[in-house]
Amino acid sequence: MNFNISKKEIRDTILDIRKSFDTDYLNRLSTVICNRVLKQPVYNNCKDLVIYMPINNEVSLDILMNQGICDGKNIWLPKVINKSMEFYSYSKDTKLIKGAYGILEPDSEEILIPDNNTLIIMPGAAFSEDMGRIGYGGGYYDKYLAKHPCCKTIAVCYNFQIMPMIPMDEHDIKPDMIISDDNIFTNKGDT
Numbered sequence: 001m002n003f004n005i006s007k008k009e010i011r012d013t014i015l016d017i018r019k020s021f022d023t024d025y026l027n028r029l030s031t032v033i034c035n036r037v038l039k040q041p042v043y044n045n046c047k048d049l050v051i052y053m054p055i056n057n058e059v060s061l062d063i064l065m066n067q068g069i070c071d072g073k074n075i076w077l078p079k080v081i082n083k084s085m086e087f088y089s090y091s092k093d094t095k096l097i098k099g100a101y102g103i104l105e106p107d108s109e110e111i112l113i114p115d116n117n118t119l120i121i122m123p124g125a126a127f128s129e130d131m132g133r134i135g136y137g138g139g140y141y142d143k144y145l146a147k148h149p150c151c152k153t154i155a156v157c158y159n160f161q162i163m164p165m166i167p168m169d170e171h172d173i174k175p176d177m178i179i180s181d182d183n184i185f186t187n188k189g190d191t
Contacts, residue, residue: 007134007137010134010163010166011134017160018056018057029158030060033059033157033179033180034060036179036184037154037179038064040154043154048073049073049074050112051064051075051121052123054123059157076089076112077090077105077106079100080103080140084143085140085143088108088110089106089108089112090108094107114151118151118152120141120154121154122135123136124155126161126166127161127162127163128163131174132168133155139171141173142172146173153176154178155178157178157179159181161180162178
């Protein structure tokens with residue numbers, strides 16, 4: 001498919017729109033999104049819950065993190081070292097320190113060994129109704145998922161981040177599910 005607009009242009013436009021919204025409003029939408037994730041069978045069945053630390057008005061996952069801890073899930077957060085991303089254990093006692101790109105990372109040493117009971121909650125800049133995802137340009141999640149295809153994935157976003165179609169490259173990995181404040185998109189047969 002030929003697109004007249006690049007991934008970078010889409011990313012920049014959507015991120016500018018996201019930055020323009022009031023934080024309280026986006027926090028209310030984040031609550032709706034997290035509650036939708038919590039109702040999914042893939043959440044209930046997971047043993048390891050991988051989340052991210054939000055920046056720049058990304059969907060806040062506080063509700064998901066707290067409920068995951070209450071539900072006895074193992075919580076994992078990303079850490080970028082030498083241009084590679086791994087997930088490290090997190091608990092209420094884990095100290096968070098500024099890491100790559102100024103994002104908070106867990107000060108822990110235990111690295112996730114993923115399996116088919118691992119659910120990764122993915123951020124992103126833009127998404128499409130056919131499960132496309134444009135991240136932030138580093139390809140961290142695509143590289144990780146290429147190495148660990150057993151993981152289940154849910155991308156979370158606000159409804160204004162979803163477009164009918166977006167350009168995709170061969171190495172881009174589509175999430176199993178996209179959950180916004182207004183929609184749920186899923187690959188057939190997944191959940």
